[in-house]
Amino acid sequence: MQIGIVGSGYVGTTVAACLADFGHDVMNVDIDESIVRALNDGEAPVSEPGLDALLERYAGESLFATSDYEDLVDFAPDVVFLALPTPTNDDGSIDTSIVEAGAEALGTVLADIEGHPIVVVKSTVVPGTTQDVVGPALERESGKRVGVDFGLAVNPEFLKEGSAVEDFNDPDKLVFGTDDDRALEALEAVYAPLIEEGTPVVDTDLRAAEMIKYANNAFLAAKVSLINDIGNICKEFGIDAYEVADAIGLDDRIGEQFLRSGAGWGGSCFPKDTKAIVAAAREQGYDPQLLQAAIDVNDRQPQRMLDLLDSHVDVEGERVAVLGLAFKPGTDDVRNSRAIPIIEGLQERGAEVIAYDPNVGARDNMAERFPDVEFLASASPTLSGAAAALVVTDWPEFADLDREFDLMSGNVVVDGRRIVERRDGLVYEGLTW
Numbered sequence: 001m002q003i004g005i006v007g008s009g010y011v012g013t014t015v016a017a018c019l020a021d022f023g024h025d026v027m028n029v030d031i032d033e034s035i036v037r038a039l040n041d042g043e044a045p046v047s048e049p050g051l052d053a054l055l056e057r058y059a060g061e062s063l064f065a066t067s068d069y070e071d072l073v074d075f076a077p078d079v080v081f082l083a084l085p086t087p088t089n090d091d092g093s094i095d096t097s098i099v100e101a102g103a104e105a106l107g108t109v110l111a112d113i114e115g116h117p118i119v120v121v122k123s124t125v126v127p128g129t130t131q132d133v134v135g136p137a138l139e140r141e142s143g144k145r146v147g148v149d150f151g152l153a154v155n156p157e158f159l160k161e162g163s164a165v166e167d168f169n170d171p172d173k174l175v176f177g178t179d180d181d182r183a184l185e186a187l188e189a190v191y192a193p194l195i196e197e198g199t200p201v202v203d204t205d206l207r208a209a210e211m212i213k214y215a216n217n218a219f220l221a222a223k224v225s226l227i228n229d230i231g232n233i234c235k236e237f238g239i240d241a242y243e244v245a246d247a248i249g250l251d252d253r254i255g256e257q258f259l260r261s262g263a264g265w266g267g268s269c270f271p272k273d274t275k276a277i278v279a280a281a282r283e284q285g286y287d288p289q290l291l292q293a294a295i296d297v298n299d300r301q302p303q304r305m306l307d308l309l310d311s312h313v314d315v316e317g318e319r320v321a322v323l324g325l326a327f328k329p330g331t332d333d334v335r336n337s338r339a340i341p342i343i344e345g346l347q348e349r350g351a352e353v354i355a356y357d358p359n360v361g362a363r364d365n366m367a368e369r370f371p372d373v374e375f376l377a378s379a380s381p382t383l384s385g386a387a388a389a390l391v392v393t394d395w396p397e398f399a400d401l402d403r404e405f406d407l408m409s410g411n412v413v414v415d416g417r418r419i420v421e422r423r424d425g426l427v428y429e430g431l432t433w
């Protein structure tokens with residue numbers, strides 16, 4: 001098949017590379033020339049395991065990138081995915097202007113694309129956006145009609161950063177939101193290799209497909225906040241929350257995954273999506289109290305780490321080490337990382353913050369936000385002379401830290417991820433254990 005993809009961020013690029021791997025011809029459209037150049041050179045504009053190898057194999061063969069929507073006309077796509085960002089507005093709702101602008105730009109060439117192309121929204125958008133914003137933008141600019149001249153569909157992604165290629169090739173489900181058979185058949189053809197392997201297909205309408213994405217992320221985020229709430233209770237009682245989590249995880253209805261209590265969730269998805277669906281629900285007149293509480297508990301976890309620190313040491317004028325800056329291990333992404341409120345809290349207390357993350361990209365990204373913080377390239381010099389250390393990300397290498405803590409001037413270690421070994425000589429405070 002001929003597949004167009006508008007937007008080449010971590011979703012658009014992963015989808016492009018993986019669909020080329022399925023044997024499709026792919027054309028990426030992105031307004032950023034440097035991204036277009038990178039893709040055509042077979043280089044990933046984002047860092048995801050396995051992505052570079054796929055791009056190297058297919059770039060220039062069956063995968064091409066362009067900044068000109070007109071190129072789609074000759075390419076004649078059967079399907080065009082919109083994989084554009086939906087940033088957060090001040091009130092937590094999503095800003096759909098980028099998706100709308102992309103749909104308009106696609107609309108200007110849609111009239112000249114032969115056949116019955118299907119436009120598929122892959123971006124995470126609140127229920128109604130595809131029907132009320134994307135469809136009308138395409139119709140406006142093309143003069144064509146949804147369901148008559150071209151099709152409209154929603155196909156959310158469930159890709160985790162750090163394992164996006166693997167997740168694409170081994171999904172637990174495919175969600176196809178469509179209003180007509182032609183759109184459904186097109187999506188079935190795009191994903192034929194996965195469907196043949198037995199991946200379940202959820203065949204639904206546009207709005208339900210949009211909602212499924214939010215429900216999926218809201219449920220997982222709330223699960224972590226619930227185990228964090230339970231973990232906080234355990235800590236008050238002096239009970240090990242991880243022992244409790246292991247026990248309840250044996251109940252199939254609960255399941256063992258996403259029960260690691262600690263500093264909470266960050267990244268570009270859970271914080272944005274929970275806020276957006278709460279805002280969208282309120283606009284409909286419903287106040288989702290449990291989801292709001294999940295957000296509140298998440299916001300509180302870094303504060304609890306700082307409270308634990310305060311209970312042992314006054315850090316004003318002291319060196320304090322922060323270990324872990326990425327929002328989770330295996331990525332350079334620091335968006336909504338729990339390290340941000342931690343560093344802010346330490347600076348408010350007048351501490352001199354020294355930070356380390358094994359990923360140099362994560363250090364660079366955080367340095368842009370905190371020019372006053374010293375970022376070092378390994379754990380030992382970061383800990384050296386520090387009155388206290390706070391562990392924010394569960395990078396595997398932190399599990400091996402031991403004698404490095406003896407370089408500290410103090411001995412307080414607040415562990416937000418249960419990664420450091422508790423031992424004599426350290427005043428060790430686990431966040432929920």
Ligand code: UGA
Pocket residue numbers: 157158159160161162217220224257258259260261262263264265266267268269270273327328
């Ligand atoms: C998440 C979802 O897992 C994907 O299915 C979804 O497609 C994606 O958002 C998205 O909407 O695009 P991601 O944000 O990459 O993926 O990361 P996760 O691995 O799910 O971790 C989210 C956060 O939860 C991390 O900060 C992690 O440290 C935290 N977490 C996770 C916990 O604190 N405890 C746990 O037990 C599990």
